[in-house]
Amino acid sequence: MKTQIINLLSQALKNLHINFDTNNIQVSQTTNAKNGDFSCTIALQLSKILQQNPREIAQNILSDIEIILKKSENETIEKIEIAGPGFLNFFISKNYYTQNLQKFLNQNKDIGKTNRLKNKVFIAEHTDPNLFKEIHIGHVMTNVIGESFYRLAQFAGANVKNVTFQGDVGMHIAKALWGIKNIGEALPLHKTPYEKQKFLGKCYVFGEQNFSAETGEGNSAKTEITQINKEIYEIINNPESNPELTKIYKMGCKWSLEYLETIYKILGSKFDHYFLESSTFTDGTRIVKENTGTKGKQIFTQPENAIIFEGEKFGYHTRVFINSEGLPTYEAKDIGLFYKKWEKYNPDYSLTITGGDQKEYFTIVKEAAGLINPEWKEKTMHRAHGILKLKTGKMSSRTGGIIRAQEWINEAQTNVLEKIEKQENSPLSEFSHEEKTEIAQNIAMSAIKYSILKVSAGKDIVYDEKVALDFSGNTGPYLLYSYVRAQSILKKIDTTTIHNNTISPRHAKITNLEKKFTQFESALEISLESLSSHNLANYLYDLASEFSSFYAHTKIADVTNPDYKYNIAIIQIFKNIMKNGLYCLGIKTVEKM
């Protein structure tokens, strides 16, 4: 519709012999119905160029468009008005909307899916945990944001690959292994994966504290950890070089990976591939060395012992790719990851999600990667997000340490469960404890995910436990609730009577709800283009809000109502959009709550 109006306008400008780049014609969807459905500021823009009153210009354009419309017998535009200083407001005919409604009804469960990225390979890399370390709320944030882009790309028709990059070599592992040896606690061999993971996390912190502590003459933690780090790289290629270390290392990796599976399941992510640092550092090291000094493309230098990339030449800062011990840093491992991604998938788009603290880091590595292979830079996108802070509640009062993802989710889930138990005349009263627990988890995850995604990506997020768990207003559970109510009606009615439901223009009202339907596709598109799902999140909130209003004022399941079939059709469309929209936010719907 928008392009149709732009075409009309450019035709009119041509007829009036006005030179204006048609790409600069701005047509936007209005928020206020009295300003029509679409609005254009062309006359205001031209006013300066033509040295003429904007309303006069608008009038000229308007007259010309009316002639064009008459000639072409186009009836989608009902009327055009000049408003305010010279806005051209387009009112779209009811017919146009009913045709769209029919289309949406026919699309059924595929509503929102397009072919925009058809045959394009799209990699979404996110979550990126370090083995042996705790999974904290920052990982949840990266996961939720990344998973959403993965699903948005999927809806755009791309050949999507969901991947994560797990750190299984490096200093953090060395610290944890040293911790296991020195902490003086028995291994939790027969405990749950979560308990094992917690133990590893504790050992890491113990190692890290000893590593960073002011070391006196006799304190050898730093030296020992550095030595272990070297040995880890060795045992990956040759486990026989240190069987004892290999044993603990493999055990720890196994425990971490087992636990990660449980948390991925709760988060709702399924990965197509797990990249491990242990499988990228060899290629990374090789590629860096091949391009150091006078060799290869001469990208890296080695002024002292370390191999570095001099970012200053590009307006950034220097970063070390291979340290003076000859070991690869995260930078070199990332170069290896570029190599592996292209080897495995040859992507058209490769998106990486990280925390904001890695913004410049990533830019520099990408710059270096682009010098190795221009494609690596051109096709790579990066989304850095902010920090997640808890505002109120007992968890936020913690000082120091991190907040475990598991505890955060558990607390939210417990809160929901309590609310369900307390609810009078609960639709879930017949449900078993297990079923209620599962529903509570979905609702809790919707609250967590939505509170992350409704804010524009890149900004810090303040998660108010009190507000988010109130579940009223602009929250995930509100969206779920709107879906549940729509679904509840559809289950109640006799579906055979509305089989092959069609939209009859006679009954169509075209309120804000129907207009919202037409904006779903663009909400999906904008979210992916701008790498910020908050566009979709806010759209869904508006949609739910319009639905709730409609619901409160209309007796929908009333067969005697002449609009009965039309109303049911509206509910069907709403339900499908909400379900698919929530899917793209990574939120699983529930049937009852």
Place this chain on the structure above:
RNA sequence: GCCUGAGUAGCUCAACUGGAUAGAGUACCUGGCUUCGAACCAGUUGGUUGGGGGUUCGAAUCCCUCCUCGGGCACCA
């Protein structure tokens, strides 16, 4: 010190990338369950968009300058 984000209602956030009277939620107050699920709906109150200057028909948005806060700046990830 250099680079880089951010500052909008008491609180948490929007504002279609320069457009119309800056919008939502929350909190406060008011009304609505004998009616498809009230985790809801309808309404009231709440603003010098951090301060100052500039650009133009028009600025939360662009430019300059201060103030405040976050992040980054060579062998961590």
